[in-house]
Every structure is written in structure tokens, then in C-alpha cells.
Amino acid sequence: MENPLKRSFDTAPFSQLDTTHFLPAIKEAITIAKKEIDAIATAAQAPTFENTIEALDYTGEQLDAVTSIFFNLNSAETNEEIQKIAQELSPLLSEFRNDIALNTTLFARIEAVYQQQKELTLTPEQATLLDKKYKSFARNGANLPEEQQSQLRSIDKELSTLTLKFGENVLAETNKFEMHLTEVRDLDGLPEGAKEAAKALATAKEKEGWLITLDYPSYIPFMKYATNRALRKKLALAFGARAFHKDALDNQKHILRITKLRYDRAKLLGYESHAHFVLEERMAETPQKVISFLEELLDKAKPAALKEFQELETFAKNLDGIDQLQKWDSAYYTEKLKQERFELDDEVLKPYFKLENVIQGVFVIAQKLFGLHFSKNQTADTYHDEVMVYDVTDSNGEAVALFYADFHPRSGKRGGAWMTSYRPQKRKNGINERPQVSIVCNFTKPTPSKPSLLTFNEVTTLFHEFGHALHGMLADTTYPSLSGTSVYWDFVELPSQIFENWCYEKEALALFATHYKTGEVIPMELVEKIKDSATFQEGIATLRQISFGLLDMAWHATDPSTIADVKAYEKTVFEKTSLYPDVAENCMSTSFSHIFQGGYSAGYYSYKWAEVLDADAFEYFKEQGVFDQEVAQKFATHILSKGGTEHPMTLYKRFRGKAPKPEALLKRAGLLPEA
DSSP states (O other), X not given: OOOGGGSOOSSOOGGGOOGGGHHHHHHHHHHHHHHHHHHHHTOSSOOOIIIIIIHHHTTTHHHHHHHHHHHHHHHHSOOHHHHHHHHHHXXXXXXXXXXXXXXXXXXXXXXXXXXXXXXXXXXXXXHHHHHHHHHHHHTTTTTSOHHHHHHHHHHHHHHHHHHHHHHHHHHHHHHHOEEEEOOGGGGTTOOHHHHHHHHHHHHHTTOSSEEEESSHHHHHHHHHHOOOHHHHHHHXXXXXXXXXXXXXXXXXXXXXXXXXXXXXXXXXTTOSSHHHHHHTTSSSOSHHHHHHHHHHHHHHHHHHHHHHHHHHHHHHHHHHOOSSXXXXXXXXXXXXXXXXXXXXXXXXXXXXOBHHHHHXXXXXXXXXXXXXXXXXXXXXXXXSTTOEEEEEEOTTSOEEEEEEEEOSOOTTSOSSOEEEEEEOOEXXXXXXXXXXXXXXXXXXXXXXXXXXXXXXXXXXXXXXXXXXXXXXXXXXXXXXXGXXXXXXXXXXXXXXXXXXXXXXXXXXXXXXXXXXXXXXXXOHHHHHHHHHGGGTTHHHHHHHHHHHHHHXXXXXXXXXXXXXXXXXXXXXXXXXXXXXXXXXXXXXXXXXXXXXXXSOTTTTTHHHHHHHHHHHHHHHHHHHOTTOHHHHHHHIIIIITTTTSSOHHHHHHHHHSSXXXXXXXXXXXXXXXXX
């Protein structure tokens, strides 16, 4: 049978795929890409921007198309066979990337164009592409002697398999744990929907009673509502100890090796640490600036966090005689206190957030802001029957994008939520090729008696990922490597985080928050309660994010060679930010996939960094009206469509008219001192 991945295709041919197709197709695509690159490197003509820099950006299209399908499946619908192929593929792809980065003939041509840049008449986008291409070679070993280039290849090859293994271990640990309950009293406090979901999980596994797992839609409700403290502890310990059991799935040795290899790589390239290497190409620029930024936020947030924690402890003591709050008490008593203070319960809100209505809501808001229209695509292939596909068009009916959405947990899907791409937008041969983007989440599943009803946190997550998707959909650049979300990592969260703000606006909620049974629009008193509670325990939440950012910098901004004990090291880092007693059996780092598997190493701070941008940007919307066409058009024109074509601060100032002010974030978070 013909391999569908060896021919060109418009959309991913999922239904025709067999796992055996991937390895030969990717090997062939690597061979094709190498020939394209060799043709550029050995061209007889003198190097120009067009025949070298631009040509290079359009190479490897088939390889990108096939690998994007493969690695998206490895995240959203994996199995042992796919994981085995990933372990074989990753070193091959690492070697291929190094073959390009360390190609001296190719680099000589790039350098020749780079040296001529003052004489060239380049657009801002072309100038950015030239700078980016030159730096990607210079920063990744093109100037190193042969022996050190060989060391670099060896490091990258090992890193590619270790980071994959890290993620596989976290997924295996998440899937492995089940809390099987057979006594109905063990479910005391749980909402009916959560009980029903636990029953459905047990039935699916042919077990009596109820099953609670470490997937968020199962884990979160239990931690938030279950009155049985011992069971909450059992579940929290299991969640916090993922890949921390000194067994075959333990990630401690992987962390020590990954951080050491990253450090060695940075030193080889002439940098003080991995963080110094990474941050050179970020808005923050240096580890010192990141740490100063986080510590300044810490100074502002810690007094509020301590006050909030003391309040929570007093509340738990008065309610249940709890003398010492533990981590497994956090969500439970926070929810109780929130209910008491705001008379607001997620279970009261959930009927107004039927998944299908929330999806329609983000579509309507995108239409009101950016003129986008979404219609179901019935013909595009999908990798699972839960995946939905939409054609996205503009107000003139012109194609904008193809949008995939995948919302519920499965055993083959890693935890969390993310946006990804099957094809970037680009202009080639006079044609504006439109993107294909996807969002993947792990939301509450429907039950036999109820549709998928989202918690408010799940609603904001959907808006967040959809904001990333808009960045991909509305891209309007020439070059694929500068398109959509291909921006500085501490800028990439601006479109996602700003979109969350509409979840709190009554004009937006009125468009989609309707009761799934009665059709009644969410009462305005509930909307006001949502807004009033938006900054509830913001000090504690901010401290938590800061702690993750500082942990990331601790692993990546120093020489990790002397670190022998992952847990002990982590504990010293958390001293400044911890509120709860340490749990000896738990370790955050061993499941911190963002920094050890995803792309957030030396970049976790960017969530807080981008919050400054999003708070300042949304203030502009609020000044003019949350659906103001002029501001929305400016945001689309200067931020969403431009990708990485210019420095992010240049783009931001063009949109806002000025640099962002941190006060906007502090004001929104309620962390400004009272006058």
C-alpha cells in the first residue's frame, strides 16, 4: 500500500495512516530536505537574500508537515508503538538539525549576506529573517571547531531522547494510578456530576464502584470537594509523587542529566549558563532581569499571600478544627471559603458553561472582534472521533484557517492544554497559504445524564488556548519561520492571556453563558460574583507562579554539576515562596513537563511577564469598550498578524502607543497597596 505521508497532502490524512508509515516517510523527507539545503549551500551564484536566506526558510516543507502530524499524535493520541518510534526519530531529527546548523558552506553564504545587510534594501520582516537565520547558526555552533561541533551533536542527540523519556514517564505515572472507591460515603461532598464521571470511569474499566484518577477532570473535583481528608491526602501524594518513586519511571536522574547537558551545551557555545543562552533571544534578555522581575513581584505578592494563607488557616480551624493546613487541604478549604465569601460555587456556575455553548461563545467573540466565522468541516480527517474541525473564514467569506479542537482526556493524551499547528501560514509564489491550527485540552467529559459542563477554570483555559489559536489563524507574514506563534517566548502568552479577560465581562458572558436545561442567560448577580472573586487569593496564586519561575531559573541559570539530590535542591528554592509544610514524598520537578519536556526551559517566568502585557493591553480595550472595533483591529494588525516579524516591544508600542506599565497587572490582581 502506498505511504500517504510520502506524497503531498493538504490536510493530515489521519484515516489512511498506520504507525509503520512514519519512520520511512520522515527518513525520506529528511533526504529531500538535505538535497534542498545542499542546493542552496553549493549554488554557483553569489549569495543573495533571495537565493540563500529566503530559500532556506522554504526548505523542508514535507518534513515539517509529516513531523507535525507525528509529534501531535505523540502528545494527543499516543501508544507504545508511537513512543518507540519517537525515541528512534528524535535523534535522527536532532542529527538533521545539526547537519544544517553546522554546515560551514551554508553558513559562509549566510554570513556573506549578513555582512552586506547595510547595502541591502530589506523590509522589516526580511531584516528580521536575516538576523534570525544568522544568529540561529552563530548561536548553535557554526563557529565552533570540528571537535566541539562533534560534542554539540552528541549532546543534542542525547537531549532529544531524554526529554521525550521525561514526558513518557509522567504520562505513564498519570495513567498508572487509580483510586478505586467502593463505599458511597467516600464520595461525600462530591457534586453529582463528579460522582457520575467516577462511576463511568469504573464501568469503562469493568469495576464496581467509582474510580478517581490523576487526570485533571477527575483529580480537581475530588481535591476541591471531597470531605474525606485521608483520601484527599492519598490522591495529592500520588499526584505530587509522579516520576518520583526510584523505579523505572523515576525522572530524577533524567533531570540531573538534562540540566547538565543543557549547561554543557551553553558553555560550549560561550554562554555562562543555559538560561543566559536562552534569554539572549527573549524580551527579558538576561537571567538577572528575570530573577529581579520575579523577586519584585514576590515582594508585592508575599504580604498578600501570607495574609490570605493565615485567613484560610483560621477558617479551616474554625470550621473543622484543622490545626495545620496541608497541601491536600488547599483546594478544599479555598473552595469552602470562596463559597462563604462570595456565595459562589463552581457547581452553580457549571450548568451555564456547557462545552458546546462555550465553543460557540469563543467563536462569536472572535467574530465580533476580528470578523471571523466558523463552520463545521465534515470532510477533514481526524485522529479520534472526539476531534472537531472547523473552516474559518473572514467577513468576505475568504478562507482564514482550518481549526481542529480536541477537548477530553484519554489514556493516550498527555495532561494539560496546548495549542499546536499542522501547517503555518506563509506566502509563497504569490499565494497566501493559510494555516491549520489545533487546540488540545483535558476537560470534563459528558456523562450518561449530563453534557460536558465546564468549571470556570476550564472556561478560561479554553479561552486561553483559543487566544493562541487566533495568533496562528490571523497570521499574515511572508516567511513560515516568523509566522503566528513563532515569537519571543515571553511574548507568546500575550494573545492567549488577554483573551481570558473576556470570560469576566458581562457583555461577553451574555453571548454564551446560558443554562443547558432552561436556556436562561447567566444571572448578572453571578457575573458580578465571578468578577468580585477574580482576585480571590491572588497573592497565593501569584506566589505559586513565582515559585515555578524561580525553580526553572534555579535549574537553568547556574552550573547544576554539584546537585546530587533533586528534592533537596528544589526544597531550598521553594523556601522563599512556600506556605504549606513540605511533603517529603512529593517532588515538583519530576513532573515539571513545561521545562523538562516542553519548550519552557528558562522561560516559565514568561507567564507572569506576559501578564504585565495582557493587563496593560486589556486596559486599553476597557477604556474604549471590550468589543471596540478600532482597538481590536489594532490588536489584530500589530500583534496577531505580525508573528515574529519585528521585535515584540516595537509591535506592542505600535498597538498601544506606549510601553506597558506593570501597575496594570498589580491593579488587576489587587496587589497595589491601598492609598
